[in-house]
Amino acid sequence: MCTTCGCGTGQTLINGKPLHKAHRHSGPMHFRAREVDADVQGVSASRIVKLEQDLLAKNNGYAEANRSYLSAHGIFALNLVSSPGSGKTTLLVKTIAALNGSLPLAVIEGDQQTDNDAARIRAAGAPAIQINTGKGCHLDAQMVGQAMRQLGLQDDSLLLIENVGNLVCPASFDLGEAHKVVILSVTEGEDKPLKYPDMFRAAEVMLLNKCDLLPHLEFDADLAIEYARRINHKLQVIRISATSGAGMPEWLEWIKDGCRNAVAAKQHVA
């Protein structure tokens, strides 16, 4: 953690190496401010400066740069978001296995600590890069941009970004992806979309995962979907089980469609 402010910025690692990110607490601004303060002591000349600046503008700028790069290269990028333990990594491993080399793909893994997930993805046969956010609770577009450059993405490929397991913070941070895909597992509560609405609003697709467990649970899948659509009326839902393979064909077809569209859009621009 940064010792100046307690933020997690100083701990962000990409494949174990520090993220090159300007960390403003060491800038000259602090010292200059104090010197000038001393000079103008006793003089009060307050004025109002109008700014009207969005707090997320900087992240959104990086996200747009990522998006431009991805669309110019025909890369279909998905940002997978969920609570911890919803089965994101297992779903990715099974997705990679099921695609079986039919399209080039790469994975960016986000976790606070460890490169366990990137290792699982690599074992499944896909190139992966691990971002460790330290104390940070979400990926941001600058981290993802740097990881994209390090990965060396292929043209006309699929990029899967597994965000930090957290159903709140990643909702606000655009990474430049084509879509956010929210994963809700049936071992959670049906009303999670109502309790954590921002993520369900930000996503275009919801995967209702672990559906193979439904016979053993009291989870009402229709109710969960109804709640999610109260937040996001146009949310597309796929019922899936990464373990049994149910729903996987629909999910894979949706991915392939997205990839085809990304390639077609690139050619259209060219």
Place this chain on the structure above:
Amino acid sequence: MHEMSLAENMLQIIEDAARKQGFTRVKTVWLEIGQLACVEQESLRFGFDVVTRGSIAEQARLEIIETAGQGRCEKCEQNFPLAALYEACPECGSYDVKVTSGDGMRVKELEVE
């Protein structure tokens, strides 16, 4: 807690403005936060206090202006106040509601020296 990142962004906006507009101390920050924005105000205040330590905005007053949420029903085209993202259109009951305002976070203005 993404409020720490948001507080850092706020400080960066302030420092960029200081460089461009030549002020050296910030006394007050007016921040506009929509009722529907994904942010916890108390956490943001805490983050702001922490990240501004030793900066030109140290001990600046943070004034939060909350703006009301507004929605528009895509079905009956009614505009109405929206207090939460899960609310339905009060006219027709549809959940096909688009947030039209009250979901943003902006540094509006600063009192500086």
